[in-house]
Amino acid sequence: MFVDRLIQQIKEKKSNIVVGLDPRLDMIPKHIREKSYRMYGKNLRGAAEAIWTFNKEIIESVYDLIPAVKPQIAFYEQYGLEGLESYQKTCRLAQEKGLLVIGDVKRGDIGTTSKAYSDAHLGLTDVEGERIEAFPTDAITVNPYLGDDCLKEFMKDIVDYEKGMFVLVKTSNPTSGQLQDLEAGGKRIYEIVAHLVHQWSREMMGAHQYSSVGAVVGATYPEQAKNLRRLMPTSYFLVPGYGAQGGTAKDIIDCFDERGLGAIINSSRDILYAYQKENSEYKEQNFGRAARNAVLKMQEEINGLLLEQGKQYW
Amino acid sequence: MFVDRLIQQIKEKKSNIVVGLDPRLDMIPKHIREKSYRMYGKNLRGAAEAIWTFNKEIIESVYDLIPAVKPQIAFYEQYGLEGLESYQKTCRLAQEKGLLVIGDVKRGDIGTTSKAYSDAHLGLTDVEGERIEAFPTDAITVNPYLGDDCLKEFMKDIVDYEKGMFVLVKTSNPTSGQLQDLEAGGKRIYEIVAHLVHQWSREMMGAHQYSSVGAVVGATYPEQAKNLRRLMPTSYFLVPGYGAQGGTAKDIIDCFDERGLGAIINSSRDILYAYQKENSEYKEQNFGRAARNAVLKMQEEINGLLLEQGKQYW
Numbered sequence: 124m125f126v127d128r129l130i131q132q133i134k135e136k137k138s139n140i141v142v143g144l145d146p147r148l149d150m151i152p153k154h155i156r157e158k159s160y161r162m163y164g165k166n167l168r169g170a171a172e173a174i175w176t177f178n179k180e181i182i183e184s185v186y187d188l189i190p191a192v193k194p195q196i197a198f199y200e201q202y203g204l205e206g207l208e209s210y211q212k213t214c215r216l217a218q219e220k221g222l223l224v225i226g227d228v229k230r231g232d233i234g235t236t237s238k239a240y241s242d243a244h245l246g247l248t249d250v251e252g253e254r255i256e257a258f259p260t261d262a263i264t265v266n267p268y269l270g271d272d273c274l275k276e277f278m279k280d281i282v283d284y285e286k287g288m289f290v291l292v293k294t295s296n297p298t299s300g301q302l303q304d305l306e307a308g309g310k311r312i313y314e315i316v317a318h319l320v321h322q323w324s325r326e327m328m329g330a331h332q333y334s335s336v337g338a339v340v341g342a343t344y345p346e347q348a349k350n351l352r353r354l355m356p357t358s359y360f361l362v363p364g365y366g367a368q369g370g371t372a373k374d375i376i377d378c379f380d381e382r383g384l385g386a387i388i389n390s391s392r393d394i395l396y397a398y399q400k401e402n403s404e405y406k407e408q409n410f411g412r413a414a415r416n417a418v419l420k421m422q423e424e425i426n427g428l429l430l431e432q433g434k435q436y437w
Numbered sequence: 438m439f440v441d442r443l444i445q446q447i448k449e450k451k452s453n454i455v456v457g458l459d460p461r462l463d464m465i466p467k468h469i470r471e472k473s474y475r476m477y478g479k480n481l482r483g484a485a486e487a488i489w490t491f492n493k494e495i496i497e498s499v500y501d502l503i504p505a506v507k508p509q510i511a512f513y514e515q516y517g518l519e520g521l522e523s524y525q526k527t528c529r530l531a532q533e534k535g536l537l538v539i540g541d542v543k544r545g546d547i548g549t550t551s552k553a554y555s556d557a558h559l560g561l562t563d564v565e566g567e568r569i570e571a572f573p574t575d576a577i578t579v580n581p582y583l584g585d586d587c588l589k590e591f592m593k594d595i596v597d598y599e600k601g602m603f604v605l606v607k608t609s610n611p612t613s614g615q616l617q618d619l620e621a622g623g624k625r626i627y628e629i630v631a632h633l634v635h636q637w638s639r640e641m642m643g644a645h646q647y648s649s650v651g652a653v654v655g656a657t658y659p660e661q662a663k664n665l666r667r668l669m670p671t672s673y674f675l676v677p678g679y680g681a682q683g684g685t686a687k688d689i690i691d692c693f694d695e696r697g698l699g700a701i702i703n704s705s706r707d708i709l710y711a712y713q714k715e716n717s718e719y720k721e722q723n724f725g726r727a728a729r730n731a732v733l734k735m736q737e738e739i740n741g742l743l744l745e746q747g748k749q750y751w
Contacts, residue, residue, distance in 0.1 A: 145550075148564065160565070167571065170564045197546060197553035201562045203571035204518050204525070211518070231580065232511060232543055233610035233677075236459075239511035248515045250462065250484045251474070257481065257517035266545065268582045268605060270612030291582060296547035298584030305621035305629065312616065312626065319615070363547075 125262055125287030126329040126337075126359060129223055130384060132190030137437040138422050139379075141225065141361070142185055142414075143391030144194040144213060146174040150396045152407035171205035174198075177410075178213045181395060184411035186220040188418050191261075193225040193361070193389055214259045223261045225361065229291065231266035237276035245288070246280035262287030264339055264361070267316050274323055278336070281327055287335040287359075290320045292351060295341025295364030313347065317354040324357045331384065333359050340378060342370025342388065349377040352385065360386040365421075366393035372424045376432065383429045383436030394418055439576055439601030440643040440651075440673060443537055444698060446504030451751040452736050453693075455539065455675070456499055456728075457705030458508040458527060460488040464710045466721035485519035488512075491724075492527045495709060498725035500534040502732050505575075507675070507703055509541040528573045537575045539675065543605065545580035551590035559602070560594035576601030578653055578675070581630050588637055592650070595641055601649040601673075604634045606665060609655025609678030627661065631668040638671045645698065647673050654692060656684025656702065663691040666699065674700040679735075680707035686738040690746060697743045697750030708732055 133139050148156070148170055159173035182192065192213075199210035214224045230240040244263045247254035265277055265288045277288050293303055293313040303313040310318075317338065324334035334357045340348050342364035352360070360378045364370040365388050378386035398405040398413035405413035429435055447453050462470070462484055473487035496506065506527075513524035528538045544554040558577045561568035579591055579602045591602050607617055607627040617627040624632075631652065638648035648671045654662050656678035666674070674692045678684040679702050692700035712719040712727035719727035743749055 156565075165565045165567045167562070167564065167569055170562075195546075195550055195553075197544070197550045197557065201553040201557040201571055202564075203557070203562070203569075204522055206571070207521060208518055229544070229546055229580075230511070232509075233608065236509055236511045239509075239515045243511065243515040243517070248481070248484075248517070250481065250516075251470075251479045253479045255481055255517075257515055257520070266543075266580050266582055268580055268616060269608050269610055270615035270617075272610045272612040294547065294583050296583055296586045298586040301584035301633070302582060302626065302629065303584075305619075305626065307619035307621045307626070312619065312621070315616065315619065 124285050124327070124329045125335040126333045127331065129190055129359065129387070130329070130331050130333065132223060133384070134437060136188060136190055137426065138189050139387050139425065140189045140418060140421055141191045141193045141387045141389040142181070142189055142394050142418065143389045144178055144181065144192050145198045145391040145395070146177060147198065148173065150399065151177045152398070152410050154407065167202045167205040171202045171209040174202070174206070175209040175212055178209070179216060180411040181414050182217055182220055184415045185418050186217070186222055188415065188422065189222065191223040191225055191387060192217045193227050195227040211258060218259060224259065225289065226258065226260035226263040228263045229266050230263065231269055231273045233269060234272040234276055237273040241277045241280045245277060245286040246284050262289065264289045264291060266291050267319065271319065274319070278323060278326060281335055287337060289337040289339050289361040290316065292316050292320060292338040293340050293344055293347050295343045295368055295370070299341065313351070314354060317351050320358055321355045324355065328357065333357055333384065337361055339363065342375045343368055345374040345377060348375070352377055352380070361389065362386050363389045366390045372428045376428055379429065379434055381434060383434035388425060390421055394421070438599050438641070438643045439649040440647045441645065443504055443673065443701070444643070444645050444647065446537060447698070448751060450502060450504055451740065452503050453701050453739065454503045454732060454735055455505045455507045455701045455703040456495070456503055456708050456732065457677070457703045458492055458495065458506050459512045459705040459709070460491060461512065462487065464713065465491045466724050468721065481516045481519040485516045485523040488516070488520070489523040489526055492523070493530060494725040495728050496531055496534055498729045499732050500531070500536055502729065502736065503536065505537040505539055505701060506531045507539040507541050525572060532573060538573065539603065540572065540574035540577040542577045543580050544577065545583055545587045547583060548586040548590055551587045555591045555594045559591060559600040560598050576603065578603045578605060580605050581633065585633065588633070592637060592640060595649055601651060603651040603653050603675040604630065606630045606634060606652040607654050607658055607661050609657045609682055609684070613655065627665070628668060631665050634672055635669045638669065642671065647671055647699065651675055653677065656689045657682055659688040659691060662689070666691055666694070675703065676700050677703045680704045686742045690742055693743065693748050695748060697748035702739060704735055708735070
């Protein structure tokens with residue numbers, strides 16, 4: 124089951140860090156880009172191959188330190204079919220390295236359409252009885268604006284294929300409150316979504332009192348996160364917003380339960396492009412080592428605080 | 438500007454019908470599927486080519502009758518890269534035939550990520566100064582759950598590239614009310630989203646008192662639609678849910694203004710698979726003619742009612 128595999132990885136690796144694979148072409152080391160343009164041209168293929176080369180080295184540099192990666196599909200979709208091929212290859216390589224892959228796709232639609240998205244990213248696509256994998260991911264992020272019709276379709280594949288989902292509850296961006304924080308009948312919208320998530324979570328419980336139905340809860344809203352931990356006791360939190368977006372170890376500490384479980388913390392820019400930091404000791408040729416070092420530093424920050432609070436899970 | 442091109446097409450063709458290109462493999466005529474499997478195998482390529490052959494004939498059969506098509510990307514994404522290639526080719530052919538293409542992608546994310554989605558579907562992708570089109574669409578559908586951070590990014594490309602968007606306000610599915618109908622501060626969530634959409638709509642007004650920023654309003658909720666027409670006087674409505682989902686001409690009539698403008702009505706299954714209807718006079722070889730006939734029948738229903746109500750725009 125997805126959540127059990129996740130917790131096993133967390134315990135083995137003593138890490139609850141997810142590396143967000145959000146390739147930004149202009150931040151990829153120049154030597155990689157130039158080689159790719161020489162081979163394929165300054166076009167979608169050239170960009171996509173540079174991304175793939177970059178991702179490969181990132182994954183090979185950090186896979187033994189982390190339980191999961193989270194490629195953000197938008198950063199691949201913008202390079203068209205070529206970009207999406209790099210997304211596929213990235214997901215496959217991460218899985219081969221033993222990592223869980225969380226596709227940050229934020230899909231969600233009416234029932235029959237959500238079924239198609241679910242086939243694409245969680246289940247298998249049926250072609251006259253042949254069952255084929257379209258995009259190889261272990262879990263995805265899901266948008267709840269259309270309600271249960273949508274979630275139900277993903278749920279089927281979560282059960283049948285032992286996959287997972289993280290429903291957007293409280294996102295990390297500045298205007299997330301515009302709808303999510305509105306109060307309806309004495310409850311915030313994100314609390315109402317949390318209630319839905321909690322109900323669905325009961326349908327796919329693993330061995331450690333956690334479910335394969337999780338929630339996205341931004342690191343940038345620590346008060347809300349504390350409240351949400353209480354409202355969704357059986358849901359793992361996928362926590363974006365750490366680092367570049369402003370979240371710190373103190374901000375995410377209440378996403379964890381008393382055992383130090385319950386949350387995976389995503390960081391993208393601070394890890395991928397650590398070599399570019401002002402005081403970085405690494406040159407662009409060593410971006411992989413810089414990323415590894417950034418993961419170790421983040422692990423120290425988070426595990427240090429968990430230890431301090433007696434929430435040691437390892 | 439997107440909305441002006443849309444209205445021009447509507448007036449020229451005397452039609453406010455959008456054909457939803459939602460290919461369902463098992464409903465595509467057998468002779469098309471079998472030919473494709475013989476050439477490519479029972480795999481993603483075989484499925485994708487069958488879809489493309491089917492779409493081609495549908496587009497060629499109806500393009501002179503309608504202003505726009507709306508491919509639902511989930512039905513292509515489920516066939517992986519091969520499916521998305523058919524999506525691209527379908528969008529391109531529709532544009533070549535003079536149709537506007539509304540990509541039903543329901544994307545939406547935090548700011549920088551929405552920018553990547555926007556580059557992918559509305560704007561152009563930058564590869565070292567080369568500006569390249571990833572997916573060729575004139576407008577897309579957008580999910581508002583993350584608030585203005587997200588909408589703002591799409592807005593830039595709508596202005597720069599004269600594209601359009603339809604923001605999900607009130608969707609057509611049975612559980613759409615779970616979040617959308619909740620009341621916060623005396624207003625329903627969908628009314629609050631409508632207010633946001635109305636504000637954005639003022640930023641990209643066309644020549645006919647309508648904006649390139651529109652809204653998705655389901656045909657299955659006529660009372661809400663009437664209310665929303667009043668709240669978003671400058672937004673074109675993209676109305677799903679007609680036909681197979683239960684919406685009738687009476688249900689959608691209040692989506693139109695007094696001039697008979699303001700709404701485009703989507704139908705997918707009832708048109709694409711008209712040849713399969715119980716009392717159909719068409720055989721599967723003639724699925725294109727059956728689709729054409731279904732469009733004409735729908736046009737008659739809608740235009741008939743507009744005429745009856747003195748909302749004749751042609």
